[in-house]
Amino acid sequence: MSACPRPDKDVFPSRAVAAAVITKMPRHKRVGLMPYRCRCGQIHIVRRPLVAWRSEP
């Protein structure tokens, strides 16, 4: 396994656990959050930028 590029992030034992944590968050806090597998072999939660579907003035 490689060293984690984001050691400051929380780690989860599986995607299912990370997904459950996201589900328990208040709706406004979990917008855009998703679990992903890091190259360190563990699961982190990242926030996707919410831009693509938005039309700016």
Ligand SMILES: [Zn+2]
């Ligand atoms: Zn990592």
